[in-house]
Amino acid sequence: MTNALVKGADGANKRERGRRLQPDTLKILTQPGATPGYTTHIALARSDQAENGKPVCLGTDGSTLIRNQGQLCKVLVALRTLVSTEYGRQGCSDPHAAQALFLAYAAVEDAAAADDDQYVRTLDRWAPRRLPGLGKDARAAALAELRTHPVEITSRFLGELLGLTDAQRDRCEFWLAEPVDLSPEDKAEKLRAADRQRKEQKRRKAGVRPKGETLALARQLYPGASRATLFRRARKLNGGSNA
DSSP states (O other): OHHHHHHHHHHHHHHHHHHHHSOOHHHHHTSTTOOTTSOHHHHHHHHHHHHTTOOOSBOTTSSBBOOSHHHHHHHHHHHHHHHHHHHOTTOOOOHHHHHHHHHHHHHHHHHHHHHOTTOOOOHHHHHHHHOTTSOHHHHHHHHHHHHHSOOOOBHHHHHHHHTOOHHHHHHHTOTTSOOTTOOHHHHHHHHHHHHHHHHHHHHHHTTOOOTTHHHHHHHHHOTTOOHHHHHHHHHHHTTOSOO
């Protein structure tokens, strides 16, 4: 009884201490630009971003906004991989596809250079070698058009500009671009299937048999057994007891 009273008093003290240390979430959520329904640190971050005039995480088209250096570098790597995978060592000789790749690469480098004064551009060296379908004059015209009308780099913009399919996205691991041939419903189903596969691989790695396999094996070994007996024998086959 004494131990129970001590533990109860200790729990009450911890709860009281937690209330004293907890920040005033309502005050934070009432700041300009804060988003109700989010936790404290997210609300603070969104408030700071809104006050600084920066986008939160989504572009005007509702898709993921690609803006930090890590994401931009991943897009450049994915663009290089896309050219190598889809067009081989000779590069892209199709003028329309080459122009789309050039615009995507140039837009990403412009965003990276705007955020980092020491960023070293590689477009002038990469494009002539890997995009032979786009001549020097065409590259200059496309670059002038891009500088005249800057674009917002989002996952949907990249997917639509490149005409990226779901198969190409998987082959090139272009995860920051949305495929044009995948509806939101298909995308959700694909994510669920990938999650099921991941969990199944985790179970296999832990030595757990596929669902229903042990019970099917018990039915083969004990064809005349009752349902309750089959479940007990299946539990035994899985390493359990009470068989």
